Amino acid sequence: MDRRDFIITCGTVALASMLDANFYSNLLANQKDNMLKTYNKAILVKEDGTPLKEADIKPHVNYIFFYPYAATPCYLINLDQEIKPVEIKLKDGKSYTWPGGIGSKKSIVAYSAICAHQWSYPTKEYSFINYYPPDTPSETTKKAGIIQCCAHLALYDPKEGAKVIDGPAEVPLASILLQEEEGNIYAVGVLGVEQFTQFFDSYRAELRQRYGTTAKARELVEKCTVMEVDKYVQAVVRC
Amino acid sequence: MSKQWSGVNRRDLLVGAGILGISAPLLAYSKTQTRQKAQVVIVGGGYGGVTTAKHLKKENPSLDVVLIEERPFFMSCPMSNHFLAGIMELTPLCFSYNILEVKYGVRVVQDKVLGVELDRKVVRTSSGYIAYDYLVLSPGIDYDVKDKPFYRDSIVYNPPAFKPGSEHIYLKRLIEEFEGGDIVITVPPPPYRCPPAPYERAALIASMIKRNNLKAHIYFIDANERPIINAEGFLSAYYDLYKDIATYVTSAQVRDIDVHKKVVKTSHGDFKYDIANIIPPMKASNLLQEAGILKRGQKWVEVNPFTFETSVKNVFVIGDASQSYLPKSGYAAHSEGKMVAKIINARIQGKEVKEEYLQMICYSMVSDKEAIMTETSFKYDTVSKRFIPTHREDNIRKETTAKRYEEWAKGLWRDLFG
Numbered sequence: 193m194d195r196r197d198f199i200i201t202c203g204t205v206a207l208a209s210m211l212d213a214n215f216y217s218n219l220l221a222n223q224k225d226n227m228l229k230t231y232n233k234a235i236l237v238k239e240d241g242t243p244l245k246e247a248d249i250k251p252h253v254n255y256i257f258f259y260p261y262a263a264t265p266c267y268l269i270n271l272d273q274e275i276k277p278v279e280i281k282l283k284d285g286k287s288y289t290w291p292g293g294i295g296s297k298k299s300i301v302a303y304s305a306i307c308a309h310q311w312s313y314p315t316k317e318y319s320f321i322n323y324y325p326p327d328t329p330s331e332t333t334k335k336a337g338i339i340q341c342c343a344h345l346a347l348y349d350p351k352e353g354a355k356v357i358d359g360p361a362e363v364p365l366a367s368i369l370l371q372e373e374e375g376n377i378y379a380v381g382v383l384g385v386e387q388f389t390q391f392f393d394s395y396r397a398e399l400r401q402r403y404g405t406t407a408k409a410r411e412l413v414e415k416c417t418v419m420e421v422d423k424y425v426q427a428v429v430r431c
Numbered sequence: 432m433s434k435q436w437s438g439v440n441r442r443d444l445l446v447g448a449g450i451l452g453i454s455a456p457l458l459a460y461s462k463t464q465t466r467q468k469a470q471v472v473i474v475g476g477g478y479g480g481v482t483t484a485k486h487l488k489k490e491n492p493s494l495d496v497v498l499i500e501e502r503p504f505f506m507s508c509p510m511s512n513h514f515l516a517g518i519m520e521l522t523p524l525c526f527s528y529n530i531l532e533v534k535y536g537v538r539v540v541q542d543k544v545l546g547v548e549l550d551r552k553v554v555r556t557s558s559g560y561i562a563y564d565y566l567v568l569s570p571g572i573d574y575d576v577k578d579k580p581f582y583r584d585s586i587v588y589n590p591p592a593f594k595p596g597s598e599h600i601y602l603k604r605l606i607e608e609f610e611g612g613d614i615v616i617t618v619p620p621p622p623y624r625c626p627p628a629p630y631e632r633a634a635l636i637a638s639m640i641k642r643n644n645l646k647a648h649i650y651f652i653d654a655n656e657r658p659i660i661n662a663e664g665f666l667s668a669y670y671d672l673y674k675d676i677a678t679y680v681t682s683a684q685v686r687d688i689d690v691h692k693k694v695v696k697t698s699h700g701d702f703k704y705d706i707a708n709i710i711p712p713m714k715a716s717n718l719l720q721e722a723g724i725l726k727r728g729q730k731w732v733e734v735n736p737f738t739f740e741t742s743v744k745n746v747f748v749i750g751d752a753s754q755s756y757l758p759k760s761g762y763a764a765h766s767e768g769k770m771v772a773k774i775i776n777a778r779i780q781g782k783e784v785k786e787e788y789l790q791m792i793c794y795s796m797v798s799d800k801e802a803i804m805t806e807t808s809f810k811y812d813t814v815s816k817r818f819i820p821t822h823r824e825d826n827i828r829k830e831t832t833a834k835r836y837e838e839w840a841k842g843l844w845r846d847l848f849g
Contacts, residue, residue, distance in 0.1 A: 307842075309842070310842030310843065310845050310846050311842070311845055311849075312838055312842055318834055318838070320834075320835060320838050331825070332806060332823060332825060333823075342835050342838075343835055343838040343839045343842050344792055344839060344842060345790075345792060345806055359790065360766070360790060390845070390849060393849055394845045394849040427831070427834070429831045429834060429835060431825075431831070431832075431835065
């Protein structure tokens with residue numbers, strides 16, 4: 193076991209005690225290639241601070257929250273249909289099992305909103321990467337039910353673990369692992385190829401301006417406020 | 432980052448050369464050929480060269496990668512029209528090559544390449560020889576002025592600003608000093624670097640004239656029948672926004688330029704100017720001709736369209752100098768650089784790379800706030816053995832497209848130097 197594996201395992205074991213035993217053991221049993229990374233177990237809350245419930249998540253509305261760090265955005269989407277687990281195979285030969293949707297219909301999914309191509313992400317001013325509901329196809333690619341980044345037209349499938357459908361991205365969006373517990377929803381980890389290192393490297397000046405220090409931007413969160421992207425972002429750029 | 436370069440650092444190499452005479456660099460370098468480690472030499476630090484260097488090291492940190500570039504700093508041609516028209520500073524377009532050394536361990540050699548000796552697998556620079564196992568040539572374009580010497584004089588007086596750096600800075604100065612009068616902008620026949628660039632430049636300069644309330648007129652003289660990309664979007668912008676201050680002259684050939692009297696003579700008449708942006712025809716860098724890779728009579732280097740490899744094994748030509756199915760642009764060079772990095776790393780490991788068809792995305796400003804765009808995908812037709820492009824143009828000018836354009840460029844820069 194090398195040092196990285198050891199650290200990941202330690203993180204995993206530490207978290208295991210806080211997670212639902214079945215959820216955790218099933219997930220871990222299905223993973224290889226060290227593509228799962230655990231972070232704080234963070235509760236998803238509404239803007240008023242009360243816990244977010246499944247019923248609060250309207251179908252096909254693009255919600256944003258920040259996890260695992262204070263500055264790393266994620267999208268939460270209720271796809272309004274059962275989303276089954278998928279085996280994701282990467283170009284480098286690695287693979288992982290994405291566990292599918294959660295909730296009573298298994299329809300709720302979450303992904304990192306940092307584009308895996310060149311790290312475009314939603315800011316308060318603009319979001320170039322967005323979810324396109326089934327009734328609102330992209331004007332450019334004519335595809336719907338997708339996550340698309342308008343900068344270079346990277347397309348991801350939220351029903352399939354954010355696999356790359358088309359465009360220049362080499363890897364899927366990283367998945368945010370969600371867990372439901374007594375009606376509350378928690379983010380518990382990240383599965384897939386994280387883009388956090390490149391994100392913090394690329395946006396140092398921007399993050400310092402927004403958060404005061406980059407250390408604050410890198411703080412691990414324990415609570416995630418969920419809001420509609422259209423309310424968070426001044427100009428949602430769809431294309 | 433290791434300062435050692437194949438067992439001999441650069442200073443030692445130069446000192447050795449001084450003491451031992453001209454054979455010294457070769458003697459010193461002969462040590463490197465005993466090394467088992469594969470070495471890649473990349474010539475040219477534009478979009479293609481930087482991408483190749485970075486991605487080679489990112490995928491295989493133990494690889495020796497040398498990037499040779501004459502200029503001390505990288506300057507982006509994409510978005511440079513923003514700078515010329517005064518809607519962007521120069522600073523965001525410039526990056527230090529040191530980032531590649533510090534973050535990725537690419538050995539960046541600031542030097543002039545004098546030649547390539549394919550039979551000996553060495554690159555000759557002004558300070559010595561550098562051997563390679565794999566060679567990636569990404570030297571860009573030269574202006575094709577041999578048959579039309581009037582262009583040679585014009586370059587000095589009327590900077591084309593299609594090679595990043597001092598040409599842009601001088602043209603910007605001419606534009607800033609311009610107080611009114613006539614402007615001539617010419618477009619050569621394709622292929623040339625960045626197909627929409629002259630059309631975008633004309634629109635942005637027209638937009639600047641309006642913004643500054645200058646008493647001026649642009650004569651936009653195009654060798655082509657219409658804009659060769661996003662024609663509908665450009666033409667509607669010219670008509671809707673600039674018809675009172677610009678004349679678009681199509682299918683016009685430049686026949687002579689009198690730089691002293693400031694007249695451009697064309698097949699459609701003579702045009703006097705106060706400032707001019709004369710864009711000459713272009714060809715692959717002269718370096719490739721001297722290396723024997725660009726054959727006599729050819730303007731661009733023929734490469735395998737899937738691998739960008741030349742007829743010489745493990746010698747690749749990417750970017751604007753190659754003749755591929757992709758247009759000549761920074762975005763294409765970037766995609767080709769990624770592809771070639773994958774191929775070289777795979778070959779070193781004895782693996783093969785799956786064929787990929789690259790895509791193109793291209794944005795153009797048509798005013799200081801609005802842009803249009805094109806996305807092109809390609810399919811290979813096995814019967815005609817050609818790549819068939821499918822263009823998806825968005826010719827409706829929008830401010831959001833201009834914002835996408837900015838994000839498109841920032842993404843590329845993040846990938847190059849992030």
